[in-house]
Amino acid sequence: MFSRKPNKTGRGSIFLLVLIAIPALLGIAAMAFDEGYKRVLQTQLQTALDAAALAAAREMGSIYYAMGLAADLDSNQVSDVQQVAMGVASENTVAGQGLILSNDDVELTHWNFDENYPVNAVRVSSAFPNARTLLSSLLGSRWPQQYSIDAELHSMAALTPASEFTPGLPFAIGADWFEGNDCGDAISWGGGGCAAWTTFSPQNVNANDLQEIMECLMDFPPQECMPSTALDGRELEFTNGGIAAALSDLEELFEAMRVRNDDIRDFDDDPDTWTVDVLIADFDCSTPNQLSQVVGYTTVTIEGVTTIGGGSLDATVDCEIKTQPNDHGGGGFGTVLGDLPRLVTE
Numbered sequence: 001m002f003s004r005k006p007n008k009t010g011r012g013s014i015f016l017l018v019l020i021a022i023p024a025l026l027g028i029a030a031m032a033f034d035e036g037y038k039r040v041l042q043t044q045l046q047t048a049l050d051a052a053a054l055a056a057a058r059e060m061g062s063i064y065y066a067m068g069l070a071a072d073l074d075s076n077q078v079s080d081v082q083q084v085a086m087g088v089a090s091e092n093t094v095a096g097q098g099l100i101l102s103n104d105d106v107e108l109t110h111w112n113f114d115e116n117y118p119v120n121a122v123r124v125s126s127a128f129p130n131a132r133t134l135l136s137s138l139l140g141s142r143w144p145q146q147y148s149i150d151a152e153l154h155s156m157a158a159l160t161p162a163s164e165f166t167p168g169l170p171f172a173i174g175a176d177w178f179e180g181n182d183c184g185d186a187i188s189w190g191g192g193g194c195a196a197w198t199t200f201s202p203q204n205v206n207a208n209d210l211q212e213i214m215e216c217l218m219d220f221p222p223q224e225c226m227p228s229t230a231l232d233g234r235e236l237e238f239t240n241g242g243i244a245a246a247l248s249d250l251e252e253l254f255e256a257m258r259v260r261n262d263d264i265r266d267f268d269d270d271p272d273t274w275t276v277d278v279l280i281a282d283f284d285c286s287t288p289n290q291l292s293q294v295v296g297y298t299t300v301t302i303e304g305v306t307t308i309g310g311g312s313l314d315a316t317v318d319c320e321i322k323t324q325p326n327d328h329g330g331g332g333f334g335t336v337l338g339d340l341p342r343l344v345t346e
Helices: 008-067 076-092 134-142 173-178 208-220 244-258
Strands: 106-109 120-125 151-156 159-162 169-175 186-189 195-197 235-237 273-282 291-306 312-318 340-343
Touching: 008 076, 008 106, 008 120, 008 151, 008 340, 076 106, 106 159, 169 173, 169 291, 173 273, 186 195, 208 244, 244 273, 244 291
Parallel strands: 169 273
Antiparallel strands: 106 120, 120 151, 151 340, 169 195, 186 312, 235 291, 273 291, 291 312
16 A cells, blocks of 8 residues: 655645735734724714713803893803813813813804804814824834824704793792682782792892893894793792882883784784783792792783882783793703703704
């Protein structure tokens, strides 16, 4: 019998192929690792931007609530919002370090909203982070040294509408009134009525602010004169005291509004009355001059305003207590914004 000799040449060839394949296999593994790590970096960056945008928009909502009435932010308030975004971004790790943003990376803007109104959104942007690729460590300058992505990433958070309700008058009714009255019962401001003035702020009510609100209502819809953020559940200051300087403005406003009949500023079709939404607060009818929580709103039909004597406003009340979402997170319709933002797409 003849025996075969081992094929040493074949074994050498296989060994040579293995030696050639190892770098290629390592390269493929490194490419897979690099692609996976790039996705990790993208996720880290997007998470940091989302957190920064939400925090900044939340700060914007807090500023609007503290301001009371709808108004544009001044430069200091804009800076405060930007600082919040930059601070939160720096607390989020991207490629092993906190994300650094500048003022130019944080834009206060409008989202899905009439640009005649104050800004309601924050857009935060950042370029892709610098991080050395694994393949560059293996292949040196023959492979890209940094991960790259064609476009910068961004995130936008907005204060979206919380409800259709906007108070049409700086006026509130005590919740106690609804415990002993029926639909269509009369109520009055002045003379011991269970109602009070408010300027939609925790600060003391004053005639100048009341006049400013009513002068605005003469020329613009309530959405442009009243608070930007939802009021349900908030504590506001109320007063039943006579504010003589505001009474003539109220009388003039009533005369102008009662003939509107437009379902925007006047909800009825009677030229002799003015039907409008007002707040309901939890103050005691006997002592309305206090800081009280807003519990909802209702509709009143105002039949007359007089400046004679101490002055008064006479109206009838829809007995239903209506409420807004108590989380103020937005997502409804209208222009009263919730102050808890949500992420949105452009």
